[in-house]
Amino acid sequence: MADAALANGASEEERVAHGVEIRNLYKIFGPNGAEMVEKVKGGMSKTELNEKHNHVLGLNDINISMPGGQIQVVMGLSGSGKSTLIRHINRLIDPTAGEVLYGDQDVCAMNAKELREFRRHKTAMVFQKFALLPHRTVIENTVYGLEIQGVNRRTARKAAARWIARVGLEGFEDHYPNQLSGGMQQRVGLARALTNDADILLMDEAFSALDPLIRVDMQSVLLDLQAELRKTIVFITHDLDEALRLGDRIAILRDGAVIQQGTGQEIVLRPADEYISNFVQEVNRARVIFVDTIMDRGEIVEGAPELRQRMLLEDAAKLFAETGQDRANVLDKTGRPIGSVSLQSTISAMVTPNTH
């Protein structure tokens, strides 16, 4: 990554992006969606609605509070309504009922002009299939957002060049998308979105089309950028590992409804139902759960070996194996002990998936 770009990160870090509140959001695809909302509120299922009334239940009473400056992951199997949900935030899809609040503005109540301004200045989007403009070079793609805002060409190009460098594509400015690999194309997609300098970054399965190694690479790029930019990121994925790695908070969708939301730790430790348990079973818990998630808070043992907050169960197990002890203290960021974990609880948390 270009170090020069990091220098002006500091000022941006101060400004915290607004969050996004989604309230009682319904989307029903079909000619009489509005009439069907009552039926869905009355408890009609997606299958029933489809069979009896030929309407598709896209979203069912979604309530999510997406925190400002953090990464909100939305996870679910294919067809669960993830893409539909994220497209409501910039209203590429109109809701059947409900609100999407950004600060005190309701996106669903905006007129065409307000919506265009909102999309131009407050949101930017990265797509699963990149959706680059094939007739434009990398830099021409990257300036697109600023170009349609009417920003003058030189300023726009300068900003674009900076973000192209920041995502590691320096030297490829004049290449066309079809001359680049998938990973590189998505870097262009990311640079294009970042150049807009918007509070909200919407990423619909942005890394799903990439090879596993490149995918992990891109996750690191995103986390690096986020540490500096503190945008409100909505990240869609169907992959739990990706969700756990990126998400400050995770919401899980099924048949258009949220069936659990919380931090990754909460979801892995206490899956709300069998559907989620099945997801969570595949996870390597030793490498996901933090020691502070399972520690006995306040219980500190004199002379015990020490672990740091945000260390993983795997680190604890290694420490127990090396020292032969069966309890270790957990220190916070400042080095103050805040609790302890036992060998017993570490092993239990590593091997016992909560069954339903």
Added chain:
Amino acid sequence: MDWIEFPSLGRRDLRDLRLTIDGAFREFTRAYGPTLERAFEPLEDFLVWLEHLLIESPWPLVLIGIVGIVFLLSRNVRIAAGATLALLAIGYFGMWEDTMRTIAVVTVCTMVAVIIGIPIGIAMARSDRMQGIINPILDLMQTMPSFVYLIPVVMIFGLGKVPGVIAVVVYAIPPMIRLTNLGIRLVDPAVLEAADAFGSSSFQKLSKVQLPLALPTIMAGINQCIMMSLAMVVVASMIGVKGLGQPVLQAINNQYFTMGVMNGLAIVAIAIIFDRATQAYGKRLQKHSEVIHG
């Protein structure tokens, strides 16, 4: 067995009907003919000017000009060389002037078709209703024998260049419109969604995304349009358009076999030159438009 006879309008009624319609049209012609003729004067002036330019300028300059344009479009030395040879042969066999007239007519017709056709194609792409209305009209234009619509055109404008241009444009414009419509409709919806997500206005979407991406298809429409204009040259010569069509017509009437073949070949040669040049240009436009994932 009266009922076995086909129920038809009486001979007298039919004649009255024809007379009424023809009469009304004649009235219309008398009332608006001069106005319409005046409206088309700039077009005629431009055509005359272009013809003069091509015929009166020294032939080497014209040759260099045409070959230069062909090369700029195709970026292909072989196509440019082929064009040079064909034009030299045309001149050698004494068909230079007629060829220049034909090139002038085809150029003007294509320009008119582009200017009218692209906006109609855009309107069609933007609304399914519009498409539903225009499509049958285009079908009609393409299937109606060209002699039939020559009649009203000649009634209004008489014989000459303008009715010729109109007849050729009517015949050649449908592919222009259809391919513009198709090109815009074929633009990847994912790319359009991205344009929307960044807050493009519908004009920005049209000018920055849809038209550039439809350009190769539109180019194919222009190519078709040129080819069909050339095909119309012989028919148009019947109503007074000068050029390679007239000697062909003369050859038919007098059974001059060689004259017919030579002028026919000249038309074919120009057609091939224009076709190769515009196709190569279309291919170049398309170079980056194929999306490759991976």
